[in-house]
Amino acid sequence: MKKTVLAIDIGGTNTSIALVNNNGEIISRSTIRTQDYSLFDDFVNAIYSESKKINTANIELAGIGIGAPNGNFHNGSIEYAPNLPWDGIIIISEVFKSKFNLEVVVHNDANAAAIGEKKFGAAKDFSDFVVITLGTGLGTGIYSNNKLLLGAHGFAGELGHCIVEKNGRKCNCGRLGCLETYASVTGLKKTAFQLLKSGEYDSQLIADKLDEISGLQIEKLASLGDSLALDSFELTAQYLGEALANLSAILDPQAYFLFGGLANANELILKPTKYYFQKNLLQIYDGKTQIIKSQLPNNDAALLGAAAGIFDFLKR
Numbered sequence: 001m002k003k004t005v006l007a008i009d010i011g012g013t014n015t016s017i018a019l020v021n022n023n024g025e026i027i028s029r030s031t032i033r034t035q036d037y038s039l040f041d042d043f044v045n046a047i048y049s050e051s052k053k054i055n056t057a058n059i060e061l062a063g064i065g066i067g068a069p070n071g072n073f074h075n076g077s078i079e080y081a082p083n084l085p086w087d088g089i090i091i092i093s094e095v096f097k098s099k100f101n102l103e104v105v106v107h108n109d110a111n112a113a114a115i116g117e118k119k120f121g122a123a124k125d126f127s128d129f130v131v132i133t134l135g136t137g138l139g140t141g142i143y144s145n146n147k148l149l150l151g152a153h154g155f156a157g158e159l160g161h162c163i164v165e166k167n168g169r170k171c172n173c174g175r176l177g178c179l180e181t182y183a184s185v186t187g188l189k190k191t192a193f194q195l196l197k198s199g200e201y202d203s204q205l206i207a208d209k210l211d212e213i214s215g216l217q218i219e220k221l222a223s224l225g226d227s228l229a230l231d232s233f234e235l236t237a238q239y240l241g242e243a244l245a246n247l248s249a250i251l252d253p254q255a256y257f258l259f260g261g262l263a264n265a266n267e268l269i270l271k272p273t274k275y276y277f278q279k280n281l282l283q284i285y286d287g288k289t290q291i292i293k294s295q296l297p298n299n300d301a302a303l304l305g306a307a308a309g310i311f312d313f314l315k316r
Helices: 040-054 092-100 109-120 185-198 215-223 227-251 267-280 301-315
Strands: 004-010 014-021 026-033 064-068 077-079 104-108 129-134 138-144 255-259 290-293
Touching (some): 004 109, 014 301, 026 040, 040 092, 064 092, 064 301, 077 092, 092 104, 104 109, 109 129, 109 138, 109 255, 129 227, 215 227, 215 267, 227 267
Parallel strands (some): 064 104, 129 255
Antiparallel strands (some): 004 014, 014 026
């Protein structure tokens, strides 16, 4: 018998919601802008309203699965998420359970993506792999020996907050030089703006402020051969490839799956990332690790992972 759950993928820019059945089929979906809601209760109300709109058949829901930055499976919370508009610790499982009167399971968004890739995507036959989410920030979901790595406090896998440049770019977490300030859509935009202001490029990119630049704009210009846009991708990939090579020395995964807005640039990011990964890889791992774009349709790994998380809980 098919069951249906509400899956929620909370991102730094947008939040996706969907009705998902236990075959991994997305029945209907919607999106809201995360940053439009400075109050968390208003955000929950917006999710509730959208869930009613997409559930036109009045399907009875079995539960709610949520993927969120700094989401903690152990206590159902979001804790000090640097790219979200809400401060401190929010026990979101309790808020959603009260609003919807349904069971709620919360995972870190990158962990949710990893669960989705494992259950419904190309990682079905992998026991050791890493999903790298490349959106507003950079998240990491890790499977080791067929188990999701959560850590003692629920926060394992914060590769995006490893420092790659001493006294480098200011990160929203409060530190300087974190990987996600260089290898993410945000990092790509900052690099392009920095190169633009250097005055060394004859580029079609025109902007007086960082917020006038979009990742899609850089991608489009790079596909047309714009040298500044291409160099922006090259520098972004260098940081990412080097970081993945370092992570391989610790985890020895079979594969990395790239997921999110930046991964949608395909070979513009994949090709140079593979190059810098291979260039910096410890010799004993040579030829043993793949770098693959997420194989789930429409980059739905996080939504499907959030759904898989609640389905697994309901089986207990």
